[in-house]
Each structure stands twice: as structure tokens, then as C-alpha cells.
Amino acid sequence: MSGDPITKPITKPITKIETHVRFDFTITAGKHLTSYLRGLARKQILGARCDSCAKVYVPSRGSCPTCGVPTSGEVELSDRGTVTTFCIINIPFGRMPFDPPYAAAAILLDGSDIPIFHLVRGIPVDEVRMGMRVKAAWVANDQLAPTLQSIQWFEPTGESDAPFESYADHL
Amino acid sequence: MNPGAKIDVAIVSFGQLPSRRRHIDRQEVELVQPVVTDALRAAGLTKADIGFFVSGSADYLIGRPFSFVTALDGVAPWPPIRESHVEMDGAWALAEAYLRLQHGDIDTALVYCYGKSSLGEIRDLLVAQLDPYYVAPLWPDAVSMAALQARVLLDQGRCSERDMAEVAARNRKRAAGNPNAQVAGDFDVDAILAQPYLVSPLRKHDCPPISDGACAVVLATGDRARDLCERPAWIRGIDHRVEAHSLGVRDLASSASTKRAAKEAGAGAAAIDVAELHAPFSHQEIILRDAIGLGDDVDVNPSGGALAANPVMVAGLTRIGEAARRIHDGTAKRALAHATSGPCLQQNLVCVMEAG
Numbered sequence: 001m002s003g004d005p006i007t008k009p010i011t012k013p014i015t016k017i018e019t020h021v022r023f024d025f026t027i028t029a030g031k032h033l034t035s036y037l038r039g040l041a042r043k044q045i046l047g048a049r050c051d052s053c054a055k056v057y058v059p060s061r062g063s064c065p066t067c068g069v070p071t072s073g074e075v076e077l078s079d080r081g082t083v084t085t086f087c088i089i090n091i092p093f094g095r096m097p098f099d100p101p102y103a104a105a106a107i108l109l110d111g112s113d114i115p116i117f118h119l120v121r122g123i124p125v126d127e128v129r130m131g132m133r134v135k136a137a138w139v140a141n142d143q144l145a146p147t148l149q150s151i152q153w154f155e156p157t158g159e160s161d162a163p164f165e166s167y168a169d170h171l
Numbered sequence: 172m173n174p175g176a177k178i179d180v181a182i183v184s185f186g187q188l189p190s191r192r193r194h195i196d197r198q199e200v201e202l203v204q205p206v207v208t209d210a211l212r213a214a215g216l217t218k219a220d221i222g223f224f225v226s227g228s229a230d231y232l233i234g235r236p237f238s239f240v241t242a243l244d245g246v247a248p249w250p251p252i253r254e255s256h257v258e259m260d261g262a263w264a265l266a267e268a269y270l271r272l273q274h275g276d277i278d279t280a281l282v283y284c285y286g287k288s289s290l291g292e293i294r295d296l297l298v299a300q301l302d303p304y305y306v307a308p309l310w311p312d313a314v315s316m317a318a319l320q321a322r323v324l325l326d327q328g329r330c331s332e333r334d335m336a337e338v339a340a341r342n343r344k345r346a347a348g349n350p351n352a353q354v355a356g357d358f359d360v361d362a363i364l365a366q367p368y369l370v371s372p373l374r375k376h377d378c379p380p381i382s383d384g385a386c387a388v389v390l391a392t393g394d395r396a397r398d399l400c401e402r403p404a405w406i407r408g409i410d411h412r413v414e415a416h417s418l419g420v421r422d423l424a425s426s427a428s429t430k431r432a433a434k435e436a437g438a439g440a441a442a443i444d445v446a447e448l449h450a451p452f453s454h455q456e457i458i459l460r461d462a463i464g465l466g467d468d469v470d471v472n473p474s475g476g477a478l479a480a481n482p483v484m485v486a487g488l489t490r491i492g493e494a495a496r497r498i499h500d501g502t503a504k505r506a507l508a509h510a511t512s513g514p515c516l517q518q519n520l521v522c523v524m525e526a527g
Contacts, residue, residue: 019308021299025234025291030198061244063204068218068247070204 032062035074037146043138045077047112055113078110079136081154082162084171088125103128107154108170115170118148122155131161180272181396181403182524184213185492185499187386190353190480193289194383199228199238202285202385203245210281210387214399218247221389222277224254225268227261227284228484231299234290242285253277260284261386261488262449262510262520268390269409278395285385286484293381293483300513302416313514314378318370320423320515321454325372327424330457332372336363338453339376339478346475353480354380379451384482386489404495404506404524408436411510411520418515429462429509429519436507436521438463443523444503445470447490449510451477458516459509473497487511491522498526 029037032048036059039046048060048071055064060071086105089096096102103125106115120128121137134154144150186209188194194202203226211217224246230238239256248254255271257263261284268280294312301307311319324330337360346355363376389399396403412428412435414421421427433439446469450456456471465471474493477486487510494508504526512518 017304017308019303021307023231023234023291023296023299027234027290028193028195028198030201031196032201033198034196061198061200061241063200063245063247065244065247066249068204068208068245 030062032060032071036060039076040148040150041144041146043141043144043150045079045109045136047075047077049073049075056111057114058109058112058116075111077112079138079151080157081107081109081112081115081134082167083120083128083130083132083134084108084115084167085130086120086128088128101125105134105154107134108167113170116148118151119153120155121153129161131164131167133157133159133162176273178273178275178392179396179405180269180390180392181400181405182388182491182495183391183396183400183403184210184389185386185496186210186213187351187489187492188384189351190380190382190384190482192353192381192383194287197383199233199242199285200245202287202383203242203283203387206285206385206387207246207281207283210283210389214389214391216279216389216399218252221279221281222253223268223271223280224252225264225271225280225282226254226256227259227264227282227488228256228286229258231296232287232290232293232483246281246283260484260486260510260512261388262491262508262522263411263487263512265388265390265488265491265522266409266411266520269406272390272392278392280390281387282390282488283385283387284485284488286482287383288381288481288483289383297483297514306418314370314373316418316514317378317452317455318373319418321372321377321452323423324454324458329424330454332364333360334457335372335377335453336360336374338450338456339363342453342456342472342476342478343376345473346479349474349479351384351480352475353382355475355479373452377453379477379481379486380479382480382482382486384480384485384489386485386492388488388492388495400499402499402501402526404498404526406522407525408438408523409520410435411518413513413518416517421515421517423515424458426458426462426516426519429459429516429521432519432521433463433507436523438507438521438523441505443469443505443507445473445494445497446507447472447474447476447494447509449477449487449490451481451486451511453478455511455516463507463509463521465507470503487520494522495524498524501526
């Protein structure tokens with residue numbers, strides 16, 4: 001839409017054009033994701049249970065991916081859990097939360113059947129391990145908002161490691 | 172498409188969500204799960220009975236990549252299922268399922284689609300489907316493109332603005348009997364014509380509502396279909412054709428692709444009782460009737476069509492489901508459904524279904 005008007009004959013071949021595209025969206029999270037996000041603003045982690053297989057999903061998207069039935073019954077989960085698997089980020093990139101190296105992990109919250117993904121801090125990265133017990137480090141109460149960023153990261157609880165069998169089905 | 176078809180395929184059930192201006196409390200999974208459940212339940216099946224799943228949707232509508240993967244949670248993809256996706260209206264997903272069933276190794280398929288037109292500016296968003304070099308940079312929105320087509324039709328003397336208003340009024344009147352429709356009621360043609368243009372020569376009534384929605388269809392073959400449904404809607408012909416991307420090389424006042432698809436699908440082989448036409452704009456119904464060769468004796472759009480509810484990516488499969496439903500309930504022996512995609516009826520699919 002902008003740019004200088006062409007006033008002289010074009011003598012060179014045009015090999016490239018720029019066309020700018022911008023679309024704006026008003027995203028709605030849906031009923032189930034909304035209750036999960038609102039829970040985070042109250043320092044609660046909410047999942048939902050499948051009435052058919054009793055599995056607990058966090059966040060729930062409203063349907064059990066195994067049974068295909070709507071999940072029901074909000075379940076409040078612990079903000080403690082077990083690292084099921086992890087990786088160490090060593091390569092810097094644009095929107096990294098910290099200078100490398102730092103750890104990102106799949107964390108199986110107590111009472112849940114599916115891990116969430118978050119950062120692990122408060123321990124040297126070479127000591128992060130499968131089975132490590134961690135707890136949420138929440139932001140200050142006046143910073144709580146309907147986002148997973150209400151949890152800054154997870155850090156070790158100091159409990160002894162969970163046995164592999166306790167999370168083997170959740171990898 | 173059908174001369175090579177060896178296996179009879181029928182639509183045995185159909186499920187749909189009511190179309191709404193905004194399904195604000197439903198994201199992909201919450202749109203898909205209820206219609207899949209309804210279609211399975213109506214066929215007396217569970218997910219484990221289905222041989223093949225295929226969906227139609229567009230990530231542009233949702234504003235995020237791989238929305239269709241998220242949506243899979245609504246069909247219970249664990250343990251793993253055989254699944255495919257088209258970035259098209261669900262009608263084209265059904266065409267894929269029909270072909271898949273011709274392999275003969277499975278006897279059921281589930282087709283579903285969802286669309287949230289409410290999240291962005293759908294008029295502008297549809298510009299993304301245009302030629303990115305010469306057309307899209309001019310930002311011709313979808314209503315303006317349709318208006319261009321209506322203008323050609325009027326200038327050729329093929330219809331009048333009153334004819335278009337009558338199409339709009341009739342569809343909205345028929346929609347009164349459809350609980351899933353979004354715009355329904357008695358509208359006076361003279362009152363419509365007294366309204367100002369939205370984009371000349373189109374008035375608001377000539378345009379579809381902006382809709383969120385979802386629907387699902389179960390297909391089955393041969394004896395399996397007869398077991399699952401008292402009156403299966405047998406697909407006797409299905410064909411889809413595409414016209415040039417560039418509007419400048421097309422005759423916008425006619426639809427060569429619809430005409431060809433209708434011929435290949437065998438539309439003219441016998442009388443048609445009911446036709447469901449995917450005509451989002453009033454003048455497009457006039458073009459489609461002409462292209463297919465539908466006479467005045469054919470009951471067109473008993474559901475109210477896309478002028479009553481137009482969830483993008485869903486309205487086409489809804490036409491097939493609505494037409495099949497009329498074979499299921501005995502009101503029609505032979506039904507035709509049409510779906511469209513692209514600007515100004517660029518791509519068209521015709522599906523002919525029969526009882527028995």
C-alpha cells in the first residue's frame with residue numbers, strides 16, 4: 001500500500017516483490033482451557049478426569065484422547081511432580097528465557113497422567129535427572145495471571161528420586 | 172469418478188453442531204468431539220469400528236499452524252488410528268474417504284470438519300487463497316470478489332437483483348425448519364431490495380452469515396452399510412473439478428467446473444428429488460442451478476443452505492450430510508449435494524446419492 005510511486009520507466013527486470021500480509025485474530029481458549037488458565041491465576045493447577053478410563057489430563061482440552069468422551073470433573077493437581085524426561089539447552093536462540101545452558105523438562109504432576117513441559121532451575125544442569133522430584137516456583141502473588149508463566153520454573157524439592165516404575169507409563 | 176468404482180459406498184449417519192456467529196466456549200476439540208460422537212452413535216459404532224478417519228479444516232481460520240493435529244484429540248487418536256487431513260472443506264475429505272474405501276480392505280470411514288470463521292476477519296482472510304503476486308496484494312476481500320461475479324451475471328442479463336433477493340428470502344424461509352441454521356425467518360423481497368448495498372450489487376441478504384460450526388459423516392460399504400442404516404444414502408457418483416486460479420481467464424457468470432462435475436457424477440441420469448447447493452452468495456445459486464441443470468421441480472436447499480449458515484470448511488460437507496439425511500428419512504429417493512471452494516465458485520464437487 002505504501003512506497004514511492006514509479007515515475008521512471010523500469011529498465012531492469014523485476015526479480016522480487018514484497019507483499020505484506022497481516023491477519024489479526026481474537027483467539028478464544030475454549031471452555032476447558034479457560035478453566036485451566038484461570039486456575040493458574042489463582043495459583044491452582046487444574047486438570048480434568050475421563051469418566052471412562054479415570055485418566056487425568058492437564059490441561060484438559062475437553063476430550064479423552066483414548067476414549068473419545070468428554071472429560072468431566074475438574075481435578076486440582078499438586079504443584080509438585082516428577083521429571084520424566086528432560087533436555088539441556090546449550091545453543092542460544094532468539095526468545096530463550098535464560099542464557100544457556102538451562103534445562104527443560106517433562107514434569108508429571110502428582111495426580112496427573114500426562115506431563116506438562118516447563119523449565120527446571122535451582123540445580124546445576126548436569127544434575128537434572130529422570131525421576132527427580134520438583135516443585136513449582138510461582139511468581140509473586142501480584143504477578144499471577146491466566147498463563148503458565150505464573151510458574152517461573154520448577155526446582156528440586158530435595159525428596160529422594162521417584163522410582164522409574166512410578167512414571168514408566170507416562171514417558 | 173465412478174466408472175472405476177467397484178465398491179458401493181453409502182453415508183450411514185450425519186452429526187452436526189448448530190452454526191453460531193461465535194462458538195466462544197469451543198476450541199477445535201470441543202467442536203469436533205460432539206459431532207464425531209453423534210455420528211458414531213447414530214450409526215451404532217464406536218471409534219474402534221472405524222477403518223479410516225479424514226478431516227477437513229484450515230489453519231488460517233484458527234490462526235495457528237497444525238490446528239488439525241490439536242483437533243485429533245476430539246476423535247480419540249490413541250491407540251493410533253489411520254488418519255488423513257485435507258486443508259479443504261470436509262466435502263473433499265469425504266471424497267478422499269470414498270476413494271480410500273475403494274481399496275476394499277476396510278468397510279467404514281469417518282469424515283469430520285470444523286471451522287471457526289469468527290476468530291479473524293473472514294472477508295480478508297480469504298484473500299490468502301488468491302494468487303499471491305498479482306491479486307492478493309490488492310486485498311480484494313471475499314464479498315467484493317463475489318460482487319464482481321454478481322455484476323457480471325447482472326450485466327449479462329442472466330438474473331435481476333430481485334431474483335437474487337428471492338433466492339435469499341427462500342433459503343432463509345426454509346432454514347426456519349432447521350434447528351442448526353443461524354439466519355432464518357420470513358423476509359420480504361421488496362424490503363430486502365429497499366436495503367442499501369453492502370458491496371454493490373450485493374446487499375447484506377445476498378451474503379452468508381459468519382459462522383462457527385462442525386459436522387461429521389460416517390461412510391460404510393456394501394452389507395456393512397445395510398447393517399448400520401435402514402436406508403443408506405448410496406453414493407452413485409462423486410466428482411470434483413477445478414477452474415483456473417486467475418479470475419481474468421474464467422467466465423464468472425457460469426460454472427464450467429460444476430457442469431463437468433455434475434456430468435461425471437451422473438446427475439442427469441434420473442430425476443433428482445432434493446438438491447443441497449453450497450452457494451454462499453445468492454447469485455451463486457442461480458449459476459449452480461444452471462450448471463447442474465436443475466429444474467423447478469427439484470427441492471433446492473431444504474436446510475436453508477449456506478445463506479442460512481456458512482461455517483467455512485464445514486458448509487460443503489453439511490450439504491452432503493443434509494442431502495443424505497433426506498434419503499435416510501425417506502423424503503428423497505435421489506439427492507444431489509454440491510460443495511464449493513475458492514473465490515467465485517472456483518472449485519466444485521458434486522455428489523449424487525440414491526436410496527436402495
